[in-house]
Amino acid sequence: MRTYELIGCQVYDAEGQAVGTVHDLHFRLRVQPDGSQACQLDALECGGIGLGHRLGYGEHAMSGPWPFPQLFRYLARRSLAVPWSQVTAVNRPRIDVSARRDQLRPARRQGK
Amino acid sequence: MKAVMSMTLGVMTAIGGFVDIGNLVTSGITGARFGMTLTWAVLVGTIGMALFAEMAGRVTAVTRKPVFHVVRERLGVRVSMVNAGASTLLNVLTLAAELGGVSLVLQMVTGISYLIWVPLAGLAAWLVIWRMPFQWMENIFGLLGLGLIVFVVALFRLPTDWPAMWHQAIHPGVPAGQPAPTWWFYAVTLIGACLVPYQVIFFSSGGREEGWTSESMTEMRVNAFIGFPLGGLLSLAIMAAAVPVLEPAGIQVSHLNQVAVPVAVAFGRAGLAVVFVSFFAATFAAAAECALSSGYSVAQYMGWSWGKRHPPGAAARFHLICLASVIAATAFTLTTIDPVTVTIFAVVLGAAAVPLTYFPILIVANDARLMGERVNRRWANAAGSFFMLIMVVVSLASLPLLLLTKAGQ
């Protein structure tokens, strides 16, 4: 499987409601049972405007220039993290998810 | 002592390196036609250039990577491809104008048609890229380019009406009898001539070639904040020298040799000789820098090894792109399109693409994760955003004005 098969797909929740297009893949480092480490696909980040994240405005590390930090935080507020475990079907350009839209928590970045 | 020596060397090369065919032509034309009323445009272009060059230089010094290396990660594949493609095309067009400029200078000196000199200029530019060490290229041509100071000195020998020129500079306005759109068109060309994309690409990639680190911050800032403004002053001197000589006689500049006439009036043959050398150095250095910049843009976008610090064999595709752009530019200039017109178009199209080139610099210089505490301060962001606004306005106005005034008629 390759990233272009995921990024850009439209995500639909359990009731067939559109959640948004995938603009990034969220990874987490885990140590495998046999001691080796693996970089696991943890969640799909979708919805909201991906440009803000792309430009680096996703993680409050950008000091300016005004008005971009505020603008991109506003635009990205609706981006949601879809845990991979809830993905039921992947056939580009559509991804189906078992959870409902309101159950999905915002993308990790807002928290940090 | 050595630091001071290399610092002054850096400043001098920045001064000599700043002026290229775009500045020579646009300053000459506007001085003869509008007097000093367009001084503000050169100041805007020079300050904008110094500001963004400092940002780009800071990114290069801190991350040890040229600023456009990071652009593809920031703007995404598609947008950064447009950015890299546009700047490469612009570099080739500017290179054609620079090679045309070099050939015109040689025509001035020898009387032999410039078309004969174009292939030789192209070959010489490529040889400099291929084998001349980076530091030599910078120092030799930068220092020779300093000869343009002869225009400043000439102002004191010519019947310069300083108060009137000062008045014109302070109260900019369309001179009587001149069409307003043409005045604004030349304002755009002057700003575009200072903000030519290859200059910031070369400044930041050159910083990497010279191995700038966080310690070389002061040297980089001196280059950007002293070298470039003094380079801008030279452009103003070229514009000012035309006012006492060409404007009263009603001479409109349409050829490069007319730009040199005021120095001939002031100092005769000796002055002319200095002008020939400095015109040659300014345009030839710019030609080499343009060719390198097209190589830098493509190689940094694709992730190829690049730069003159590797033997050519180790950066094969980079040198291939440089060679291809020299050949393309030489062929373009050989189509006998008047080099002055090519320069005007290169400068105006450059002005149109300016936001595309400078916007990523503003963004990258603001990323604390990359820049640490060297991130943009509030003043840098305020000034950067202000000039970015001006650049967007200039960019939007450039093409309509180009069509409206049929390239400044």
Add this chain to the structure above:
Amino acid sequence: MTRWDEDEFTANDLLLDRELIDSRGMPAGRVDDLELTVPGPGQPPVLTALLCGPTAFGPRLGGRLGTWWQAIGRRLRQVTGSYPNRIVVELVDHVDRLEITLLTPRENLDSYRFRRWAEEKVIGRIPGSTK
């Protein structure tokens, strides 16, 4: 064992379009795509390789240009099929915000033939190319 700068990140943060630096410090292209493999049923996909080259880059570009770019890549590599150049994760030494360093020199990577063609057929032929 790859040293990661962060243990939680996204593809655009640390991986996609990042520059690959080989063990001798020479650039070796950029990460054009990622290869994810599902180790077993019910397990989340794991990053197994970094992909680079035109056939990896094309799809991400999308549109006509993307397919055209991919076609060029395929023609350049008919010998080993159209799968892009694969750099297995075990070869990755360190990943941070600036670049990804590898454990092998770039000659070992089966990277694109354009570099070798440029090196041997064009630049190599011009005198002074090795000094």
Add this chain to the structure above:
Amino acid sequence: MAVVSDLASAQLAARLGLRGQSFPAFTDGNITDAENDADSVNSTFGSRQPPDSRSDALRQKMLQALSDATSALTDLRVAVRMDDRTQVTKALAEVGGALRHFEGIQQELQ
């Protein structure tokens, strides 16, 4: 007026040459450029049809002035290339005359 600029440019270049303040190739280059520009103005102007009779008379005067200007510039270039001071001064007088002629026409146009 473009032709006025060409005439003035050639005049200044020739004077610099006479005073030894310029190099032969540089003077020649300036004058040849001026001559070529004047020729192109002459040919484009000649091909335009005047709208009415009053401007026709004006057009004749302009055409005459233009051809005087271009021939004066050609004489100047030839003289400079022959490096013959008397010829150059004579041609310079011709160029000066053409210039005054144009200034006269410009007054009339105002």
